[in-house]
Amino acid sequence: MITDTILKVENLSKQYRLGTVGTGTIGHDLNRFFAKIRGKEDPYLKIGESNDRTSKGNSDYVWALKDIDFEVKKGEVLGIIGKNGAGKSTLLKILSKVTGPTTGSIKYNGRIASLLEVGTGFHPEMTGRENVFLNGAILGMTTKEIDDKLDEIISFSGCERYIDTPVKRYSSGMTVRLAFAVAAHLEPDILIVDEVLAVGDAEFQKKAIGKMQDISNSDGRTVLFVSHNMSAIKNLCSRVVVLENGTVKFDGETDKALESYLARDIETNHSVFFKKDDKKEKMVEFVSVNLKNQNLKITKDFSIGDTLNIEFVVRNNSDEIKIESSVQIKSNEDVPIFHIMGRDSNYEFSLDKKEESFVVSIEDIRLFPGIYTINLTCIGLSGLQIFDNIDDAISFEIIDGGKYTTRYLPKAAGQFFLNPSWKKL
Known part of the structure; x- marks a missing residue:
C-alpha cells in the first residue's frame, strides 16, 4: 500500500x-x-x-x-x-x-x-x-x-x-x-x-x-x-x-x-492568584490580577471599543513605599503590542498598606480580534531592581468589532483597528 x-x-x-x-x-x-x-x-x-x-x-x-x-x-x-x-x-x-x-x-x-x-x-x-x-x-x-x-x-x-x-x-x-x-x-x-x-x-x-x-x-x-x-x-x-x-x-x-x-485557563468571574514562593520572599510581589470591562464586570471577552480594566494586587514585604509597575500586552504570536508604565501617565505608585490594589484602564481598545496575553512587572524607581515579573499573567480575547463595525474582521489582518474619516476630493 x-x-x-x-x-x-x-x-x-x-x-x-x-x-x-x-x-x-x-x-x-x-x-x-x-x-x-x-x-x-x-x-x-x-x-x-x-x-x-x-x-x-x-x-x-x-x-x-x-x-x-x-x-x-x-x-x-x-x-x-x-x-x-x-x-x-x-x-x-x-x-x-x-x-x-x-x-x-x-x-x-x-x-x-x-x-x-x-x-x-x-x-x-x-x-x-x-x-x-x-x-x-x-x-x-x-x-x-x-x-x-x-x-x-x-x-x-x-x-x-x-x-x-x-x-x-x-x-x-x-x-x-x-x-x-x-x-x-x-x-x-x-x-x-x-x-x-x-x-x-x-x-x-x-x-x-x-x-x-x-x-x-x-x-x-x-x-x-x-x-x-x-x-x-x-x-x-x-x-x-x-x-x-x-x-x-x-x-x-x-x-x-x-x-x-x-490561551490561559481564565474563567469568567474568577481572578488569577499567583503562587507564593516560600523559599525566597520577594520585597514586593504581585498577589492577583483580574480583567473588567467598562461595566466593571469581570470577563476575558472584549469587543473593539470596550474599556479594558486591568486590576492587580501588590503585596509589600519590605519598607519600600515607592515602586514602578508596567504592563505589556502581546499578540498570540508572542509579539509585543505595547508596553505601558505608570510614569507615562504621571502616576506614582505608593505602598501605604501591606497589600494595595491598583487598576490601569485602557479606554476604547482597538486591537483586532484574537487572543492577547499580559505581562506584569514591578520594579524600583531607579529601574535597576526588578521586584517581581510575571510573564503571561493573564489573557483576554477580542471577539468582534463591537460598536464600530459589523463587517467580518479577520484575525490575521493586522494588530489595530482604525476608523478614520473618508471623503471624496
Missing part, C-alpha cells in the same frame, strides 16, 4: 525516575526482570505522575511523555510547541534515536538529520572545516557528499574567514551557524530542528527559516521544528502539535494551535 506518511508515532511514552538515581534501584530492576520472565507487564508502568514541573508529586516516577500519537506527511513542516518541561526535547531525542521510548513505536521512511543542541558532535580542537567533515559523517553523509557541498555549506554558514580556525574560538552563534549549515545540506528526508536557532542573530534566523522553507517546498522533504518563537512557527509551519505536561493538547492548523497554546 502506497502512502505519503513519512513518520508515524503510536502510543509513545517515556518514563523517568526522579532523584539522583535515574535508572531505578536493584530491587526495581529485579521486579521488572521477574515480571518480564513471567510474561507480566512492567509493574512500574502502572505508576507515575504527569509531567507537571510546577507541583510536587507523590511518586518517584514521572511520565515525560504519555500516549503520544501523530503522523507526518512527506513535505510537511510540523511545528512542536509547549512550555518548558512539556516534553518537546524528550520527543525529539526519541525521534532522533538519542534515547529510546518506554512504550510505543516510531515508524519512519527515510533518513533523519537532527540539530538538537548547539554544535553537537563538534570537536573544539578541530577547525571548522574538519568539523564539517566530522559532523557530516556523524549525520550519515559520505565523504564525496561533503566534498561536493563543502563550498555551499561554508558560504551558507557565513564563517568563511574562520573556517580553518579551531571551533573552540568560535562564538556560540558561529557554532550554530556552521552546525545548521551541515544539517541543512545533508538532504535528509526528515530534518529535526530544536530551539538552537535562538542562538543565531536575526539575519541568520531569517536565512535559516528560508532554507527550511526551501527544503520543504522545493525538495519535498519533511521538517520538524521546535521553537518558542511564535512568529517563526506561524511563518514556517503548516501544522502544529501543542504539548502540555507530556501529552498532546492540540494537533492541527497553525493559527488554532497558537490560540490553544497561548
